[in-house]
Amino acid sequence: MHCRFVAASILAFLSFSGTAMAGECAGNPDALGTSRVLSIDPAEFQRLGTIQYKQTLPLDDHEVVLTFDDGPIPPHTDKVLDVLAAECVKATFFVVGEMARAHPAVLQRAYREGHTIGTHTEHHARLDRLSADKAEKEIADGFASAAAVLGDKNEVAPFFRFPYLDHTGAVEDRALKMGLSLWSADFHGSDWTFITPEKVTALALNRLEAQKKGILLLHDIHDRTAKALPVLLRELKKRGYRVVQVVPASGAVAKIEEKPGTTSPKTEQAALAKPDEKAPANTEQAALATPEKESAEKPKQWAPASIDQKNQKNADGVWHTHVKRRKTASAKGGDPFQNFFRALWRQ
Numbered sequence: 200m201h202c203r204f205v206a207a208s209i210l211a212f213l214s215f216s217g218t219a220m221a222g223e224c225a226g227n228p229d230a231l232g233t234s235r236v237l238s239i240d241p242a243e244f245q246r247l248g249t250i251q252y253k254q255t256l257p258l259d260d261h262e263v264v265l266t267f268d269d270g271p272i273p274p275h276t277d278k279v280l281d282v283l284a285a286e287c288v289k290a291t292f293f294v295v296g297e298m299a300r301a302h303p304a305v306l307q308r309a310y311r312e313g314h315t316i317g318t319h320t321e322h323h324a325r326l327d328r329l330s331a332d333k334a335e336k337e338i339a340d341g342f343a344s345a346a347a348v349l350g351d352k353n354e355v356a357p358f359f360r361f362p363y364l365d366h367t368g369a370v371e372d373r374a375l376k377m378g379l380s381l382w383s384a385d386f387h388g389s390d391w392t393f394i395t396p397e398k399v400t401a402l403a404l405n406r407l408e409a410q411k412k413g414i415l416l417l418h419d420i421h422d423r424t425a426k427a428l429p430v431l432l433r434e435l436k437k438r439g440y441r442v443v444q445v446v447p448a449s450g451a452v453a454k455i456e457e458k459p460g461t462t463s464p465k466t467e468q469a470a471l472a473k474p475d476e477k478a479p480a481n482t483e484q485a486a487l488a489t490p491e492k493e494s495a496e497k498p499k500q501w502a503p504a505s506i507d508q509k510n511q512k513n514a515d516g517v518w519h520t521h522v523k524r525r526k527t528a529s530a531k532g533g534d535p536f537q538n539f540f541r542a543l544w545r546q
């Protein structure tokens with residue numbers, strides 16, 4: 200068991216107040232801080248997040264868990280890390296394997312600064328469209344890539360989030376057999392849509408205020424998110440919210456083997472990493488967005504990178520995958536909850 204998770208578990212056991220933690224934040228006595236560390240056993244917390252599941256984290260009122268998907272990528276992930284460091288806030292990063300291999304130093308920094316590292320497949324694949332075997336490989340490869348960059352698979356938390364939050368029951372079963380805790384979210388900031396940082400902050404806060412606690416989903420690959428974060432964290436502090444970091448319980452590791460030959464010393468891996476031409480699609484499942492009005496910028500419905508896509512770099516330097524709207528997402532059956540919101544968006 201990796202010592203960092205053990206240390207975190209001890210801290211979780213001891214528990215401490217947010218004030219004490221914030222008081223320890225160098226150079227920022229008024230920092231938001233991390234109020235406590237919550238260690239969870241994936242066997243007990245298999246599915247998390249009320250967007251899709253009945254179960255979520257056992258948080259108290261005014262507790263929030265910050266999660267960031269789709270990175271790492273410079274400079275956006277670095278900016279997010281800067282903001283988190285300034286406030287002494289710890290988050291969970293659900294990283295994409297190919298992104299980790301392309302930007303190992305950024306992932307290593309996130310790890311080094313004490314954040315929890317979960318995974319998000321190797322290629323940000325839409326797992327509901329793959330066979331169970333291929334989906335399992337996507338999950339395993341993503342985990343192995345992160346493990347290779349960090350030098351040890353025990354450095355990677357057995358926390359997983361489905362790209363676009365999409366999956367089938369068969370794939371979910373495979374992921375659970377791999378010992379993973381499946382993270383959806385309780386709310387998000389719509390930060391994959393073309394809205395302003397101010398709007399991201401407002402949406403995230405409004406949704407948090409509606410539930411008073413929960414898992415917030417954001418993306419560290421967007422400039423708007425990095426720009427939204429300082430104000431968001433200040434507002435959390437002002438409104439009396441406390442940030443909780445989640446780590447795996449002692450001994451909880453994914454049942455995923457490292458790829459032979461992929462694990463190497465961190466710095467060597469960083470030097471050897473070859474930037475990948477591709478980047479993952481930059482969005483989560485727009486169909487799962489809450490059905491509230493979000494100005495005229497209704498999130499697009501995204502399709503996997505393999506079909507009808509045209510990648511282009513946006514002004515912020517991030518690859519955006521533009522795809523044609525899917526016609527009959529719900530015709531294949533699937534989750535009634537997802538189909539309901541898909542139907543809403545088609546209206």
Ligand SMILES: [Zn+2]
Nearest residue numbers: 268269362363
């Ligand atoms: Zn994603």
